[in-house]
Amino acid sequence: MRLRSHPDFDTDPLPRSATLRGFALTPLTPAEVDEDFAAVTGAAHVLKNMFGPWPAGLTLTENLYDLAWHDREFAAARSFSWIVRDKDGVYIGCAYLFPEMGRRGAAHGFIWIIDLADRVALLDQLQAELSDWFAATLPHPVAVAWHRPTA
Template sequence: MKPHPDFENIDVPQVFSLADYHLKILTKADLDEDYAAVMNSAAVLQGLFDPQWPVGMTRDEDLTDLEWHHREFTARRSFAWVIRDAAGGYLGCAYLAPDIGTRGRGAAVWWFTDTPGRMAHLSAFGPLYEHWLRQMLPETYQLDLHSNAHL
């Protein structure tokens, strides 16, 4: 698989920190935590990616998704990270996906689990993530930003 043209010459890190948030490439090693987090947060995730997701998602389907995310990341086609707190707790995920078939445009999406601190995390993380992305990406890159703050 060839890299997306927007990312041929950009070194997107697999691991990095944004203040108290620690991001690491999302892989099948995260399956148990990811599946629990997604299914326990379905009420605040439904509609973020698809009108029905994650309702009805099976553990095997999540494993397939995680393997796909890992393959896409290593091929430099799209990027997905798990977001953890300083203690290593699973907080949510962040994604960067260039538009397929075009250049200079993509989407950044992030979500946090359905916990009492979710809105505070979304408010704190969003500006950090956007700033980091804008520093990494070309100045003219058009970036659509989405989170589960509205859900």
């Protein structure tokens, strides 16, 4: 079954990779399953309640399926997911843009950073940089409602 793209991104999907001022966005694909699984399970206490009960009890196989789904959605221009890396290339979190289905010009942005001492400051910086990047990159204005861990 072929997924249909979101109408906001039919002709202009977002880049798979990007370099922001303080971060690099790289593809969140099945090839990164080991690295992603280590980050997600290591940050489970940070992610608690951000996406319902996930990642409680997450297995490597389930994570592989999740990454394959994210990859498929990205390829279809339906939703967009990236690994967030610091300037040294270290995996420090993820960013997602989920356009609202059945509505144009609106999306939900989710960001999380592993449990670092300066995590809240990094989240603020990442959200600001992503907001700037989306404003310059999105095919037309999209209002992004931001979500991030409260823990």
